[in-house]
Amino acid sequence: GAGVSQSPRYKVAKRGQDVALRCDPISGHVSLFWYQQALGQGPEFLTYFQNEAQLDKSGLPSDRFFAERPEGSVSTLKIQRTQQEDSAVYLCASSPSGREETQYFGPGTRLLVL
Amino acid sequence: SQQGEEDPQALSIQEGENATMNCSYKTSINNLQWYRQNSGRGLVHLILIRSNEREKHSGRLRVTLDTSKKSSSLLITASRAADTASYFCLLPRSGGSNYKLTFGKGTLLTVNP
Numbered sequence: 001g002a003g004v005s006q007s008p009r010y011k012v013a014k015r016g017q018d019v020a021l022r023c024d025p026i027s028g029h030v031s032l033f034w035y036q037q038a039l040g041q042g043p044e045f046l047t048y049f050q051n052e053a054q055l056d057k058s059g060l061p062s063d064r065f066f067a068e069r070p071e072g073s074v075s076t077l078k079i080q081r082t083q084q085e086d087s088a089v090y091l092c093a094s095s096p097s098g099r100e101e102t103q104y105f106g107p108g109t110r111l112l113v114l
Numbered sequence: 115s116q117q118g119e120e121d122p123q124a125l126s127i128q129e130g131e132n133a134t135m136n137c138s139y140k141t142s143i144n145n146l147q148w149y150r151q152n153s154g155r156g157l158v159h160l161i162l163i164r165s166n167e168r169e170k171h172s173g174r175l176r177v178t179l180d181t182s183k184k185s186s187s188l189l190i191t192a193s194r195a196a197d198t199a200s201y202f203c204l205l206p207r208s209g210g211s212n213y214k215l216t217f218g219k220g221t222l223l224t225v226n227p
Contacts, residue, residue, distance in 0.1 A: 033215065042202050042217035043157070056213035090158065100145055100206045100215075105157040 002026065004106035013082045021077045021109045025094030032075050033103060034067055035091040042092055049075060057061050061067045061086075082113045118146075118203040118218030126224040133190045135221040137203030138183075144206060148177060151220075152199035160188070160201075161173050191226045 005024040013019050025032050031050055035043035036059075045059040051072035060067070064083075069075040079086055089110050093103040118137045127133050129133045137146065152178065163170045170177045176189040185205040190197055200220040 035217075045214045046217060048213040048215075058214055093157075102147070102159045102162055103204075104159070105198050107156050 004092060004094055004104050006090075006106035006109050007097040008109060009107060010110050010112075012114065015084060015113055016081050017113075018078065018080045019082055020110065021079075021090050021111070023075045023077070023092030023094075023106060025073065025075070025092070026104055027073075028096070029094035029104075030072075030097045031101070032069055033093045033095075033105075034075070034077050035093065035106070036061075037089045037091055039088075046077070046090075079111075082111075084113050087111055087113045117138070118205045118216060120203060120218040120221045122221060123199045123219070124224070126226065127193055129193060129195055129225055129227050131193055131225075133193050133197070133223055133225070134187055135201055135217055135223070136185060136187045138185045139203075139205050140184065142181070142184075146179060147204040148174050148186075148188050149174075149202045149204060149217075150199045151202065157202075190223075193223075195227045197223060198225045199223060 005023045014081055033048050034046040036046055037043040047067045048056040049069040052069050064080045066078045089108040091108045093105045095101040095103050115119050118139050120137050145162055145164045147162045150160055153155045161170055161172050163177050163179045165181055174191045179186045200222050202217045202220045205216045
């Protein structure tokens with residue numbers, strides 16, 4: 001298991017439901033990123049962690065979105081009171097140290113909000 | 115804000131032909147990365163080119179960077195059906211305290227067998 005893993009791979013939620021998406025980065029990677037990708041579009045930056053510190057959350061669409069990485073490894077992206085416009089693929093990526101290095105992406109979680 | 119713009123948006127070629135796609139940007143950068151995304155393997159890093167480099171090769175891939183024109187190109191030579199994918203450039207925001215990275219909208223490449 002050397003790559004980035006994400007779970008669940010697919011999630012169907014009813015509007016208003018809370019969801020939690022998990023990312024397991026490559027062991028020892030300092031940087032962790034979350035992206036949101038709508039169909040036919042490029043990934044959009046959500047937030048960036050360096051170890052446990054969330055250094056940039058400027059891409060989070062609203063205060064319903066919350067991300068954490070409490071021990072500097074596994075990260076969770078939580079979406080409260082999901083809306084239909086939250087339907088997208090959520091991608092997690094990690095890199096060994098700085099933010100401008102090669103990023104290694106997980107397979108993504110496809111979220112569908114009905 | 116920094117945003118890469120790839121062109122063309124879509125490109126369809128025959129196997130064996132070369133494919134060129136471009137990425138333009140607005141503000142100065144320290145480096146630029148190219149990624150490929152297909153349904154089978156997700157998003158995969160291809161090449162990172164730094165601002166002091168003009169050209170970089172990796173197998174059948176050649177990336178150029180022209181900082182005066184604020185543009186980069188990705189050339190895939192002798193294309194194969196397996197190269198069918200979306201290709202994105204990734205730009206960092208230069209300096210400041212904002213750590214945001216920005217993908218372009220991508221070029222959808224179709225290689226016909």
